[in-house]
Every structure is written in C-alpha cells, then in structure tokens.
Amino acid sequence: MAAHPGQGSVASCGMSLLRRVARRVLRRHRSVPAATPAAAPAAWAGSAVSPWAVVAPRTAAPNACLVCRWEGEYTDGWHAEFATCPQCGSVARDRFLLWCYISRNPEQLGVRLLETSPRMGEAYRTAMGRWFDYLCSDYDLSAHKGVVQLDLQAIARPDASFDVILTPHVLEHVPDTGAALREIYRVLAPGGRMYLQVPLLQGHTAPPTTPEFHGDNTPVFWRFGFDLVDHLRAVGFQTSLLCTAEWLHTVRSGATDWPTRCSQEFDVASMLAAARVDDLVAVADDAAAARFGFLPAYMHLTWECVKPLA
Numbered sequence: 001m002a003a004h005p006g007q008g009s010v011a012s013c014g015m016s017l018l019r020r021v022a023r024r025v026l027r028r029h030r031s032v033p034a035a036t037p038a039a040a041p042a043a044w045a046g047s048a049v050s051p052w053a054v055v056a057p058r059t060a061a062p063n064a065c066l067v068c069r070w071e072g073e074y075t076d077g078w079h080a081e082f083a084t085c086p087q088c089g090s091v092a093r094d095r096f097l098l099w100c101y102i103s104r105n106p107e108q109l110g111v112r113l114l115e116t117s118p119r120m121g122e123a124y125r126t127a128m129g130r131w132f133d134y135l136c137s138d139y140d141l142s143a144h145k146g147v148v149q150l151d152l153q154a155i156a157r158p159d160a161s162f163d164v165i166l167t168p169h170v171l172e173h174v175p176d177t178g179a180a181l182r183e184i185y186r187v188l189a190p191g192g193r194m195y196l197q198v199p200l201l202q203g204h205t206a207p208p209t210t211p212e213f214h215g216d217n218t219p220v221f222w223r224f225g226f227d228l229v230d231h232l233r234a235v236g237f238q239t240s241l242l243c244t245a246e247w248l249h250t251v252r253s254g255a256t257d258w259p260t261r262c263s264q265e266f267d268v269a270s271m272l273a274a275a276r277v278d279d280l281v282a283v284a285d286d287a288a289a290a291r292f293g294f295l296p297a298y299m300h301l302t303w304e305c306v307k308p309l310a
C-alpha cells in the first residue's frame with residue numbers, strides 16, 4: 001500500500017467529516033449548542049463498575065451513560081456523533097458499541113480485548129484497562145493515539161491473540177477490506193468476536209465519488225452498505241447486524257423511507273431498500289434506546305462477527 005504519511009491510515013473518525021457536517025446541520029436547523037467537553041474524567045474511570053452492572057432504570061434523569069454511569073439529559077441533539085456524555089465524553093455510537101458487546105455476552109471481565117483506534121481518551125482507556133486485558137491500537141498514531149501501532153491488513157500479532165475486538169469507524173479507512181477481515185479473523189481466538197462499526201450511510205458499498213477524509217486528513221476508501229456482510233461471511237465469520245427494536249420494526253414494516261426528516265448525510269431510503277431483515281437482531285428496546293441515546297435508529301447498527309469454535 002502507499003506509504004506516504006496519512007495514506008492508508010486506519011485512524012478512526014474523531015472529529016470526522018461526518019461529525020462536522022452533522023454539527024453544522026444541527027446548529028443550522030435546531031440551534032443546538034456545542035457539545036460540552038468532558039470534565040474530570042479520571043474520577044469516574046478509577047472506580048468504574050463493571051460494564052455489565054445494571055444501569056438504573058429511568059428516574060428523574062431521562063438519560064444515562066453506560067460507560068461512566070452519568071445520569072442527566074443529553075442536550076446536543078440525537079445523532080450517532082452526538083448525545084455527548086458530559087462526564088466521559090462518549091457519544092451515542094461509543095455507547096452503542098459497548099452496549100452491543102455487553103448485551104450479547106455474559107460478564108467476561110479480563111478477556112483479551114483489542115480496540116482499534118478508540119475515539120475516547122485516557123479516562124476511557126483506564127476504565128477499559130480495569131475491566132479487560134485491554135490493548136488499543138492505531139495505524140499511524142496520528143489522529144488517534146493507540147498503545148501500539150497496527151496495520152489491520154497485516155496485524156503484527158500471533159494467531160488467536162484476542163478474545164474480543166472492537167473496531168469503531170476504522171474499516172472504511174483501509175484500502176483492502178478482505179485483507180483486513182482475514183487478519184482480524186486470524187488474530188481472534190476460536191469463539192472470539194468482533195464488534196464492527198462503520199459509517200453506514202447508504203444501502204450498497206461504493207468508493208466515495210469525490211475524495212473524502214476524516215480526522216486529520218485520513219482518507220476514506222469505502223462507503224459501506226449492507227453488502228459488507230458478504231465480505232464478513234467470506235472470511236468465515238458468523239454474523240448478525242445488531243440494531244435497535246425501532247430499526248428492526250421499520251425494516252420489517254416494508255417502509256421505503258424514514259417517517260421523519262433524516263440527517264442529510266444518510267440515504268435512509270437506500271438503506272431501507274438494501275437492508276437484509278434476516279441479518280437483524282434487536283439489542284435495545286425503545287426504552288433502552290431512549291435512555292442511552294441510540295437515536296435515530298438508522299444511525300445505530302453494529303455487526304457482530306463470531307469466529308466459529310471449529
């Protein structure tokens with residue numbers, strides 16, 4: 001692959017184009033204030049309870065954060081890149097990724113967990129290190145700071161090195177999707193699982209029609225659609241697409257568009273036309289989606305990819 005700085009970076013989006021565009025749209029249409037930066041995050045990270053510990057049901061506070069257990073009300077709008085937790089800085093998609101993992105597995109503290117290019121910073125990583133044998137990586141340590149530098153197309157780790165891999169908004173920055181998925185499959189232990197998030201903005205996979213960059217000029221090679229599942233299965237994964245109950249209901253209903261105005265960067269009509277209903281598994285009912293901010297439903301989709309035991 002090309003070697004000049006920035007090319008082929010698998011750094012994830014950070015303050016991505018998606019996030020910047022979404023923020024502009026939200027501000028223009030809804031007068032939404034800027035997200036509140038995280039405050040004193042280390043305080044919660046040092047005593048973080050197991051992510052499998054039950055989050056209290058709704059009381060006076062409508063929203064809660066399953067990362068740091070903050071309770072309050074998200075005030076910066078409903079979007080995968082917003083609903084920002086004022087305590088730990090998680091946005092909706094950060095929480096949905098962790099929720100997908102914990103809701104699909106019994107408590108498994110201490111497992112070997114690799115996270116590629118985590119968006120969240122030191123406090124989150126401290127908490128993850130309390131819960132898991134945690135390693136975070138990045139391709140070039142520029143847009144994101146990992147502990148180790150890994151190229152997903154040639155992962156410098158032995159076979160079966162990890163039990164769980166979380167990979168949020170990274171695969172779209174990798175030129176060779178198949179090579180990355182084969183490598184991820186190789187370094188997962190049998191029975192291991194990857195939870196995979198990419199920006200799903202359209203029904204079918206295609207390269208960007210114009211040059212697209214996230215973070216610090218990290219190029220986007222692919223705008224994925226639901227046919228990404230074919231790549232996942234081709235390397236051997238057993239997969240489901242985890243979603244909220246609202247998305248499953250909407251796809252099953254045969255709806256051809258979203259009932260309310262969609263965020264402009266998402267082609268939801270295309271997504272609904274290409275969605276594969278048999279792949280869907282709802283992991284959050286309406287109450288959980290509202291509590292944790294998994295709204296709107298079309299922005300909260302995560303592939304669960306299981307490496308078979310044999």
Ligand SMILES: [Zn+2]
Binds near residue numbers: 065066069070090
């Ligand atoms: Zn939080």
